[in-house]
Amino acid sequence: MEMNQNRHRIFLLAGSGLAMVVSSAPAWAQDAANVQAAVEQSSGGLDEIVVTARKREENAQDTPIAITAMSGDMIEGRQISNVAQVASYAPNVAIQPVANISGSSASLTAFIRGVGQTDFNITVDPGVGIYVDGVYVARSVGGLLEMADIQSVQILRGPQGTLFGKNTIGGAIVVNSREPSNEFELKLEAATGRFNRADIKGIINIPISDTLAMRAVASYETRDGYQLRLVDGDRQGDKDSFSGRVAFKWEPSDVFTATLAGDVNIRREGTASNTLIENRDSPDLLQFVTTPNGTFAFPSANFGYNKLGGGAGQCGAPGELAPLDNPNCVSSRWVTGDIDTTWAGSNNQSDFDLWGTNLTLEYNLGNLTLKSISAYREQNSIIESDFDATPHVVLQNTNKLDLWQASQELQLNGSVLDDRLKFTLGAYYLKEKGFGDELLQFGFADFFSGGGIDNDSYAAFAQATFEVTDRLSITPGIRYTDETKRFDPSVQVITVDRTAGLPGPYPDGVFIQFARCITGQAAPVLGPDGFPDPTCVPSATNPGGNHVVPAVEVAAKAKEWTPAVSANYEFSDDVMGYVSYSKGFKNGGFTQRIFPGELVTPSFTPEFVETYEVGLKTELFDRRLRLNMAVFQSDYTDIQIVVSEGIAPKARNGGVGRIRGFEIEGQAAPTDWLRIDYGLGYLDAGYRSVLASAFPVNIDSKFAMVPEWTGTVAANATVLDNENGKLVLRGDWYHQSSTFKDAINNPQLFQPAYSVFGANASYTLPGDHFTITGGVTNLTDKRYIQGGFVDLDVAGLATANFSRPREWFLRVGYEF
Template sequence: MMKQTYRGNAFNRRARLALGTALVALSVGQYAVAQDDVAADEEIVTLEEITVTARKRTESLQDTPISVTAFSTSSMEARSLVNLQSLSNVTPNVDINHGRGDGGSSNAAVFIRGVGQNDFIFPTDPGVGIYVDGVYVARSVGGMLDLADIERVEILRGPQGTLYGKNTIGGAINVTTTRPRGDLEGRIKATTGSRNRIDVEGNINFPIAEDKLYGKIAAATKNQDGYSKRVSDGLDLGDTNLDTFRAGLNWLASDDVEVYLSFDGTKIRQNGTPGTLLGTFDDPSGLYALYNGVAAAMVAAELGLPAGSLFDDRWVTGDPYLSNGTGPTQDSVDTWGGTLTVDWQAGDNLAVRSVTGYREMDATIQVDMDYTPFPIVHTDEEQHQKQFSQEIQLSGTAMDGRLNWLLGGYYFNEDINDVNTTYLGSGLFDALEALPAALIPLVPGFTCPAAFPAPCAGGAGNPYNTVFDLDVHPITALDTDNWAAFAHLTYDLTDQLSLTLGGRYSWEKKVYFIDSVFPNSGKIATPPTTDEQSWSKFTPKVGLDYHVNDDVLLYASFSKGFKSGGWNPRPLDPLEFKPYGQENLTAYELGVKSRLFDNRMTLNVATFFSQYNDLQLSSNSVNPNTGGLLLTVDNAGDVEIWGVEAEVVARPTANLDLNLGVGYMDNKYTYLAESVGYSSDNKLPQAPKWTLNAGAQYRFDLGDMGSLTLRGDLMHRGSFYNDPFNTPEIKQDAYTLLNARLTWEDASELWQVAAFGTNITDEVYVTSSESVPSFGFRNAVYGRPAEWGVSISRSF
């Protein structure tokens, strides 16, 4: 069937974005030239230079022709940022949440410019790549990284298909840990605060052999009671119980060779996702009425619930931090890995880098997703994953330094398996089996009871009862191989104008196994099946960079990214097991990066237009044949996404720092597959039009008493939908968060004491939410309420 299109005035949108960027660039360039006449004897107050490795070489953020937001250790601490999720509050057009409720609180669902993936389960892959010291972290479970012992985080917007490749169709998060290189030094920090919070962090860098071998050890334990409770047993959800450890050996083998071996491990033992029931409803094609009419009384008696209990709104607490859940809840994750990085300066114009990575992840995640005493949707998941990757890079300069080149090869392998038991409308099959006869008509207007094969359910041994046996036990496994070769060349056409050409060829093969049964009746959900699929893609990049002067950079780029396909991960019927194809994205970007007021201010602006084709969207709906849950991943269609990011950092005086970030984004479906079941007027989930952050800090000099720094931060996020269907009942309205921090530092800059508050206005907002029409309920996970804390640290 030919695709029906709804392209509208895409050209006009692109033209307006390009014109806006050009006007900003022109005004910035004119202003920067005017600043050359500033008096030489004016007080010297400048911003620190921020270096990044977004293009796999060390360079100034202001000279990097990519839309990047970078955070240093000090900037993250000053803003009370503790994990990846908190970074999204201060980064335009970025959303980081825990995704589906059954993914646990260590799951990182990352969306950049509207592109990402809300589901955690394989073979579905993330849409934004997370990299730690150059090693790709394949699974989103365990991906909500803690920021202890982190030197720098870079958030790269737009497809990074050339230099990063695998699953960076929306962008990449590049995390760099600290590396030991100098004298004995370290720091210890303790924090206490709301709900019995006790955090202790420490790190030490030490020389082992002078000028040759250096080591580091860093550890942290973070503990806090949850901010949500269950009525039945008082169990707190949303708690923190995390221990993390890092160690590294840095060997300067010669003047030309540096070898760094690092190890990290994280242990999480938490109670589970802090959700609550928003409400129940009777979808005409779902099982809500049947469950309450047939199974609720029997299940209520078995659970000891009050007589007459039903699965209905009586279990809605009306308190975002209180639930009536009683089912299993657990969030236990162990991750560890090692990285070996070898840098060899093989010649004046040739450098060789090898990055070898190995990682493992083990997770047990149990979630009561309906948050009631009834076993409507309970999940019990165990995942075991291991991965290996090897990357080789050759880089250098040529043509008298006018050509900067990088060539590379990449290999990645992942093995992962999952043992899952999911309870769906549990008790309904048993209740039908307990009926005295076939009393439940399955066809409108048909009179029951009637003898088989009449379409009536009920009665022991009735084969129609198995239609409603929904408790499912799938066992799945995935083996992935990814090979890639890439090149990235930047040639200086003139002293001011540079051309960038890049390309990556990727080939990926996945072998997927599934064996899924309904244990109550023995019915087969999916018979033991092994399927193999492979995908390949060439993802190019073309860019032009123009330095108006030393302070202003203009750039334009064209790039592509892709994400390989997979299989529907939750089939409840053999016919639902089917593959889906890869998704592709083409992006156009115009930007300007500038230093103003003698480097007292930077202003960076980027506009973008993306054509997102065959996007993979996860959705839940009603199976038209059974009324039960239908969980699918489809290539839903094509979308155009456009928008702008602007970030300002300023230091008007030596003691005053200001920052502002603004993002605007919109999207429009240009084609929709008929199977998706929603309108082309819908918007992408987790894609607010507006994101804004603003911060200010002032440092008071206390002389011999040290200094006192007062900081405030505002974070605003526009309204957005939580599902592809744009269900209005789970739409999140716009909200604003306020943080504050007061820090004292002694004159030697060794001691530091800070008092801070986050979400100090106690804003109530949802981070993720789901509507499940097959069983008639909606849930939500709320963000953290107002919290306070006090920390003390000592450096040496």
């Protein structure tokens, strides 16, 4: 009761702050849609940030959307090397460069204002959309984008269901590359640092003719892993990545522009660091788990290895725990107690190949502009994961992903009535196909997960801004989406059943018999003791009798309208207030982690968010202070969460939630040589009701990856700028309150509140050609949990992925 009262006081204070700002002068902002920010240098004070949040160029301070925008210079100054690091500079945003149990070094988990997704599987969509040069990146694996030659990055908070639409229920991260220009440019960089870091980057821009220009960038980054494998001396958590982009821009006339670009990312790395926190053996094969849906029996992986697999005959009899002093057994002896060491012994591999191309055509017809964005992207990856983090083959996974996507977007922007009515019309199509082939080697059986996907998404959208008066504008918008997701799980079969040959009525093994008596049947063919009937025969959709789900394609369809409306009023030239409503949705899908059998392929339904927001944006003291504020409430229904049921996490609809919060964000330039960026975010996220299928999540469970408080401060000080050169000192601080890293709120994945500091200094020699930068990341060596996996009953373990330690770096750059 007291906590709720305190929360109400917080919202009253935030609302009072908004009223006070209106009466004096501040304001603030966030969310947006397509953002291609440019920064226009001002003669004094803060730079003006121009965005295309509503598909047209506008000052960010005049746009009634909540958005955090960073220019390319800001990204370079803050030493941001990938998209996950931008979260440290935006309130109510949590991005981790790892996905729970993925093992991939190229994956991303993003949450904005409490909405996101922890699952990386190809049958589950991310909750935050990532767009690169206007092109949607469909999968979490491959979402950890490199920041080699970036014009701007924008983080758009809240549902972007009108102008973006595709899986932007939590928000969108928009990355724009630098475009070719008509001036020659050459940049070279080399960096070294801790863990044998060696980075090389080159950028060249060539004006080929008066109408054609080319820009190319190539970047290679490598460093040793920070987690030592005690078995073989190898390391996990390393980096070995090459990325490149080539773009051509053709402007044959004042009314037509064509930009053709191609990019590639090749990574040959070890798996993400993974620390064994706890290992729990079992004296029995079957673990009985009671849920609101009944009591279920699941196999113990540790028992399977110790009694049926590699430890058979050495690790005790059934009914006994394995001896701790026997290295041939699985037990708690493999917990090192050091987050930077592991006994993992499987292949150490996270290979990733991505390439893409996109063509942007733009016709300027006076009051009308027609834009076309055509794109194709393809990725292939092989990920070897040792989930058990022991030298033995207990829980190991080889995941092969082959995916491609093709998209086409058309935009028509225009204005009428002497520019009092500005509008955007558009159409969008995305085709995505792929296959995931996932071999799982568990202590009790080997089997395949994964399958093929075939997805289509069609959308049409419209939005218009009408200036009712010189100060009041109203912007309604709506999007219609027709989406079909298909999944073929025919690959999912049990290949090895380690109970085969044991005394009893199941010569092929108890798990294969479970699959035979459940998968595709009208009802489970089980005896009164809950075990499979020895005489049952496979169903028609279970050829071979070893499929864990019916070998038939399934589909999830959604047809949704996602409206948005906002009204903004300019109290003065420096103060603008707005109110808005927006709706977003994310389609349902299918769970692919299944064992030993299901009647049908498990599915989950779409989720929805409706957000109501009030905000202010202000600039004060002759653009020396920018203060933006917002208060919002999000009603979150059919929440898609990940819970454990049996041997692996499964996507489920969790129930209904509500998220309330506020954000304060801005910049200050008290002098020409000092710039300060700051942000503060608060979230009150909780369940209003919980479905039985979400067990063990309950009404008191905390949302995964959602801190109550986030705060950030970054400062740049130009302490020298004369004929002797230019010296800039930079420092940043990021703080977030405690979080759980999974929906179940396992205590092993509870991360207490923490702060991270960084600092660097750059010296540009006279002539402005050479710049030397040195600095330290994670200055206080704070090690915090980024993700993990806990299942003590079946998998018998708890593991966590910890952040990188403190690292120093030294960079030398040359610019022609």
